[in-house]
Amino acid sequence: MRSGRHDDYFEQTARLIAEQLQRSRSLDRAKAVRLSREQVEQSRKIAHDVQALELERLAPLGQIPQAEYKARMAALEEYADDGTRYDSPYPGRSGM
Secondary structure, eight states, X not given: OHHHHHHHHHHHHHHHXXXXXXXXXXXXXXXXXXXXXXXXXXXXXXXXXXXXXXXXXXXXXXXXXHHHHHHHHHHHHHHHHTSOTTSOSSTTOOOO
């Protein structure tokens, strides 16, 4: 009888360890996903800012027409204001 209890103890311990490992891996995956999304958000912000700076650089030099400058800046501002700036690039889908 004693060996049966001994085996049960080891089985239960192994099961608890496996569950803890699974929880730990799940938390690690969630953390990695969160970090990845933050990096994507930061990258999109940088790209947006670079586009705006490039437009601001080209306009005074006369390399793009004033109307085009205004239209492109308005599009960048609209993109930033509509709440999708850092969400999914696919219409109708929010960020994950």
